[in-house]
Amino acid sequence: MLDLHMIQRRLEAHIKEALKRSPSVALMGPRQVGKTTIALNISETTPSVYLDLESRTDLQKVQDIEVFHRENSDKLIVLDEIQRLPEIFASLRGIIDQERRKGNRAGQFLFLGSASIDLLQQSSESLAGRIAYLELHPIDALEYTEDSLETLWVRGGFPESLLSKSDQNSLDWRHDFIKTYLERDIPQLGPRIPAETLERFWTMLAHNQGSVLNAAHLARNLDVSGVTIGRYLDLMADLLLVRRLNPWTTNVRSAIRSR
Numbered sequence: 001m002l003d004l005h006m007i008q009r010r011l012e013a014h015i016k017e018a019l020k021r022s023p024s025v026a027l028m029g030p031r032q033v034g035k036t037t038i039a040l041n042i043s044e045t046t047p048s049v050y051l052d053l054e055s056r057t058d059l060q061k062v063q064d065i066e067v068f069h070r071e072n073s074d075k076l077i078v079l080d081e082i083q084r085l086p087e088i089f090a091s092l093r094g095i096i097d098q099e100r101r102k103g104n105r106a107g108q109f110l111f112l113g114s115a116s117i118d119l120l121q122q123s124s125e126s127l128a129g130r131i132a133y134l135e136l137h138p139i140d141a142l143e144y145t146e147d148s149l150e151t152l153w154v155r156g157g158f159p160e161s162l163l164s165k166s167d168q169n170s171l172d173w174r175h176d177f178i179k180t181y182l183e184r185d186i187p188q189l190g191p192r193i194p195a196e197t198l199e200r201f202w203t204m205l206a207h208n209q210g211s212v213l214n215a216a217h218l219a220r221n222l223d224v225s226g227v228t229i230g231r232y233l234d235l236m237a238d239l240l241l242v243r244r245l246n247p248w249t250t251n252v253r254s255a256i257r258s259r
Helices: 010-021 035-043 056-061 065-071 088-101 117-126 150-155 167-188 195-207 215-222 226-238 252-258
Strands: 024-028 048-052 076-080 109-113 131-135
Touching (some): 010 035, 024 035, 035 076, 065 088, 088 117, 150 167, 195 226
Parallel strands (some): 024 131
16 A cells, blocks of 8 residues: 555645745645645755644744744745634735845745635735645546556545545545534534535535536425525535536537627
C-alpha cells in the first residue's frame, strides 16, 4: 500500500510556482483532501511558519497579524482554515503592499481553506491583484500509481480513505467524514438544515453524478421545492463538495434567428 508522502500531487509544483510570482496564494479544497500535507512539504524546502486557525493558541497568535508578520517576515506564513478569520484579509493588504515597497514581491503568505463562501469574497475584495487561487482535488488516476485502479474507484480519492488498511476502515472513514460535515461544518456556516435531509440529498447527488441535473426530480424525492434544492446545491458547492459543470451547448436556432 502506498504512503501518502509517496503520492506526488501535481498541484504542488503549481503552488511553488505561484509563490514565486505572487505575494499570497490561496489553496482551496474540501477537508482532508491533502492541503496541509502539501503545505508541510513546501515548508521542508522553504523557511516557513505554519498556523492552524482552528487551534485557539494559533488563532491567538494572529490576532495582531502585523506584529506576527514582523516577527516572521523572513518566512512563508501558512495559515490553515483561513475561512475562520476572513477579516484578516483587510490587514494583509497593507502588509503585502509594504513588503512590495521593500522589494519583496512574492512568497509571503499561503492560505489553506476548506470553504469558499466568505473566504473568496473577502480576499477578492481586499487582495485583488495580490493573490493567486488554486484548488486541490482528491487524488486522481494520474496520481495514483498502483497497477490496479479498482481501489481508487471503490474508495475515492481522499487520501485517508484511499490509503486505509482495509475497505472497511475506508468505509468507516467516509461515514465519519460525512457526519463531521453534516453535524459540525455546515451548521457553522449558518444554514438550519436537518442533517438527515442533507445526507439524503448528498447521497442522491452521488447516485446521479455525471448526469444532467434534474432539480424537480430531486425536489419530489425530498419533498421540498426546486428553489430549496438550488439552495442545498449552492451550499455543497460552496463547501467544495460538489462541482457543477455548465452544459457545453449552443442554441443554434436562436443564433440563426438573431441574424
